[in-house]
Amino acid sequence: MSLGSTTESQPGRIEQQASDVCISGDWTLLHYAKLKQVVAHAGEVPANTSINLQALGVLDTAGAALLVELLGTERLLRISDWAPDLPEARKALLETVAEALSEPLNPPTPPKAPVTDFLARVGAGTExxxxxxxxxxxxxxxxxxxxxxxxxxxxxxxxxxxxxxxxxxxxxxxxxxxxxxxxxxxxxxxxxxxxxxxxxxxxxxxxxxxxxxxxxxxxxxxxxxxxxxxxxxxxxxxxxxxxxxxxxxxxxxxxxxxxxxxxxxxxxxxxxxxxxxxxxxxxxxxxxxxxxxxxxxxxxxxxxxxxxxxxxxxxxxxxxxxxxxxxxxxxxxxxxxxxxxxxxxxxxxxxxxxxxxxxxxxxxxxxxxxxxxxxxxxx
Incomplete structure (x- = not known):
């Protein structure tokens, strides 16, 4: 899934300005390898830093996952508060990816008591x-x-x-x-x-x-x-x-x-x-x-x-x-x-x-x- 124009594909960039960070360019699977290096070099942006997404180009789920890694899940779950001018489709994509990545892939299963597990197996066998x-x-x-x-x-x-x-x-x-x-x-x-x-x-x-x-x-x-x-x-x-x-x-x-x-x-x-x-x-x-x-x-x-x-x-x-x-x-x-x-x-x-x-x-x-x-x- 991608959002934005595809006439000119320019890899995404992270520009550090006075007190904010400007994110621009295309954040897509096509540039994933290069964007991964950029995000790893920049590290997670501090919570008190202002984020500017006005120059953001094409965006898909791969790029959104990298933005979650860069900006953090909590910040992107509240994207409607600090980026109200961003198109609704992009806000929905970023919120969905952030919500998905905030949940563990393998949720811990509560330990079962030996007696409960034994009774469950006996019940299943009886049925x-x-x-x-x-x-x-x-x-x-x-x-x-x-x-x-x-x-x-x-x-x-x-x-x-x-x-x-x-x-x-x-x-x-x-x-x-x-x-x-x-x-x-x-x-x-x-x-x-x-x-x-x-x-x-x-x-x-x-x-x-x-x-x-x-x-x-x-x-x-x-x-x-x-x-x-x-x-x-x-x-x-x-x-x-x-x-x-x-x-x-x-x-x-x-x-x-x-x-x-x-x-x-x-x-x-x-x-x-x-x-x-x-x-x-x-x-x-x-x-x-x-x-x-x-x-x-x-x-x-x-x-x-x-x-x-x-x-x-x-x-x-x-x-x-x-x-x-x-x-x-x-x-x-x-x-x-x-x-x-x-x-x-x-x-x-x-x-x-x-x-x-x-x-x-x-x-x-x-x-x-x-x-x-x-x-x-x-x-």
Whole structure:
């Protein structure tokens, strides 16, 4: 912003007269380097010195900032009192620049008390958790509504998509689940043989492996594996579709994204996780069998005889009963995080990571609640 004529550009000057200072010439960005040297050489003008601005030429914000440095902010904030003949536009420019420079660029922030800061973070975390929880409940409602609208209309079933997701979430995951649970079962059996052997109760390692994998480890390990492998895939796939405006195109075509994208994935997970949990249980028992054969000299027949005698079959049903619930929650969280993507690649990555973290947390939370419930029920 500049004020004044630009026909002849003459660098600004500071002339010291008897009892006043005369400021003349152009004070613009074009002459900023030279004017800076002039101001630095002159220093700040004393407060009792009279200032004459009648010969002032072109003026812009850069020159006004130098005049503030030369004359001081307090003097220029009162420019209407000692320079009434100066054009109003120039007085307004000088007052505005002086007011802006009188305020610190980084105002000091008052120190926060540790307790206040802690409570603020707790409150923000609680609010964020509540928003996530309500969003999840709302999305579960939309999913159930879409399921109720299509379950009695076979023409709207997406069997091809369902079969594809069953293959991706179930068939392709069986080797990973089997290997993982086999190794964990071997570790649990080895720890049980080491600890229980000190008390002469090494034979109860079979019971330890049987109870732990039929009730907990089989389904939990399978659910955590799907949370990391499948929920992230759901979030990334739907999130990339959201970023590419494909979801808007689906709505324009008159289709329901929940029915088209979410339902096949949720149903596929509900079908495959009980199967994977059963595979995990078998893998864990076989891992425990290997350790019992090598460390405790328990034969295969004796191993399965102990399982048959000491572990009722209802423990198997307790473990499998949790699988559909885990599957539903994992699939819904993965799809919901995909719908939350805002449109950038960074957002896709953030919500993919969030889907994994939330799924694993919810699985462990639900498993703890279920364990307490079954314990109180005596099941």
């Amino acid at each position: 964020d958790f509540w928003q996530q929880f309500t969003a999840l409940l709302g999305f579960i409602g939309l999913t159930l509504e879409a399921f109720a609208a299509t379950v009695f209309r076979p023409s709207r079933w997406r069997l091809a998509a369902l079969a594809m997701h069953i293959k991706q979430t179930g068939v392709d995951t069986i080797p990973i689940i089997a290997l993982l649970t086999f190794l964990v079962g071997a570790v649990v059996a080895f720890l049980g043989a080491t600890v229980l052997g000190e008390f002469g109760a090494g034979i109860y390692t079979v019971n330890l492996v049987g109870f732990s994998f039929l009730r907990e480890f089989g389904v939990v390990l399978a659910a955590i594996m799907l949370a990391g492998r499948t929920a992230s895939a759901f979030a990334a796939h739907i999130g990339s579709m959201k970023a590419n405006d494909e979801l808007d195109a689906i709505r324009v075509l008159g289709l329901n994204p929940i029915e088209l994208l979410v339902l096949p994935r949720v149903l596929a997970m509900v079908i495959t996780l009980p199967i994977l949990a059963f595979v995990g249980m078998i893998g864990g028992l076989l891992g425990g069998l290997m350790v019992c054969l090598l460390v405790l000299d328990i034969s295969i027949a004796q191993y399965f005889a102990i399982l048959h005698r000491d572990i009722p079959v209802h423990h198997l049903w307790v473990g499998l009963s949790k699988a559909p619930v885990f599957a539903f929650v994992i699939a819904v969280i993965g799809c919901l995080e995909g719908f939350k993507v805002t449109g950038s690649a960074r957002s896709v990555g953030e919500h993919t990571t969030s889907s994994v973290v939330q799924s694993i947390f919810v699985v462990i939370l639900l498993d703890a609640v279920a364990a307490l419930f079954f314990m109180e029920m005596g099941w």
